[in-house]
Amino acid sequence: MFTPPPLPGDPPTRKPFRFFVPILAGATLRDRAIACVGAFIGICLTGFICSSALGRDPFLPFIVAPIGASAVLLFAVPASPLAQPWSIIGGNTVSALVGITVVHFVDDPMLAIGLSVALAIAAMSLTRCLHPPGGAAALTAVIGGPTVLAAGYAFAFVPIAVNSVVLVLLGLFFHRFSSHSYPHVPKAAPVNTHGTSDLPPAARVGFRAEDIQGALADLGETFDIDPQDLDRLLRRIELRSLLREHDDFSCADIMSRDVISVSQMADAEVALALLLDHGVRTLPVTDESGRLVGIVGLRELTRRSGLVGDVMAEAAISTPRSPAIELIGPLTDGMTHSVVIVDDDRWIRGLVTQTDLLSAMSRVLARRLEGA
CATH class of the missing domain: 3.10.580.10 (CBS-domain)
Known part of the structure; x- marks a missing residue:
């Protein structure tokens, strides 16, 4: 396809180096470096603490694979609703309980693995702790073998719940020194400070919260961002647009x-x-x-x-x-x-x-x- 040459005054185009280009909106190389350091510290210390507290049982793991996926969310996207403390602890534990229940009642392995993940999504949604690694926790409970089967429902608490709690505590401590707040609390929408029923001045023009909900319904997609964060982002976009258009006076x-x-x-x-x-x-x-x-x-x-x-x-x-x-x-x-x-x-x-x-x-x- 023919690409027309740039016109005079056009900004120079740069082809970004295709490696290390963050795929998440707002992410930077610094964020990814922080995520790497956090995941390294978090997983190492989780393994060390849990192995010291639980002992090195040759049959029961002191750390489970879904915790690695939880660490990705906790340290790489700490503002995600899927990475909050209850999502990690509740999501992994509830899903493991679901998987253990399925393996006790369903003999067919193919049916069991499908049901465990599907029911884990339903259970996490009902308990408001949706967490992608929870699907892996449910699957681990089904395919973990005789050791996991023998442990029964205790497996959901030791090691899965213990691993999750330790990882979250380490994340809370780590993010005190990173540039991100954790747990992430969306900034509250503007409120009327005069005690009347009017909307606050900033919300009387432009879009409103119901417009965001309507747009999300129109698109029919689920986005990994809190609606209040989305509201704040869109208002920041409006402000930056005004700055660009009206930066001619100080x-x-x-x-x-x-x-x-x-x-x-x-x-x-x-x-x-x-x-x-x-x-x-x-x-x-x-x-x-x-x-x-x-x-x-x-x-x-x-x-x-x-x-x-x-x-x-x-x-x-x-x-x-x-x-x-x-x-x-x-x-x-x-x-x-x-x-x-x-x-x-x-x-x-x-x-x-x-x-x-x-x-x-x-x-x-x-x-x-x-x-x-």
Whole structure:
């Protein structure tokens, strides 16, 4: 097939080295290196701990093969719903129990191996611990031979459940030092902070949770990602698209530079008077040297008294060089009314309010409509 030559200005095309190219979305070579190290440590220590605790029985294995598959999920894709602690421990144990039950009631080996895996999927689905290596655990219980058969239901607990628990504990410890959180908890969807029935500002336009569920139903496929993670991913895509389209003005272009601030050692009544006198909603709070340490507004001042430093809240910050469009997120969370613009040493350089950003966006939109 003929490939047209690149036009002037087209970015150079690079053919990726076909080896070591991650097939998972978002994966990097660093992630794969971490996964290799984690799997090495996890499997070695699981084997060592279990063999030390259970003894080297010449007939009963101290570690089973499905644990190797569990390690792949635990260390390579720790955010997967299939790699969470209950999925690993419950999935392997429940599946092994299913396999043992099948082998006791079904004599035909071909029928037994099929039933064990099929029923394991059903059991894991019902108990919300779907875990692909569970199929291997069920199969191991069927084809493990006389030793596994003689062990009976105990095989599901020793060594399978013990192996799974040890591996998960090692994973919890390992991921404290990796760049990934484990267990993975999807970030909660935005909520309305004002105690009303309205949707939060970020969810009033664009897609909603029901749109994601509907799209998944339309596709008729099962994806290895939590719907809340998918929602967060799609909203991040929207934001990056806006950044790409509206990166022509920075925070320095729209920020107020004559910023009214208050010392953390000032009395709360002084801060309240400044807010009312200048008609602003928030004040940056500074330390003795003038560096930003927090922010204070009517919400913090109306119900408390004392020093400003005792009632101030954490400030949302950005830098003068940052694209102003990045402030859409914090300024539409329902709580933040302004973002303090600081330099690398936290000296205050300006302030961007919701009004500043709205005014800038309206000018950009007007220019684009004129040019359309």
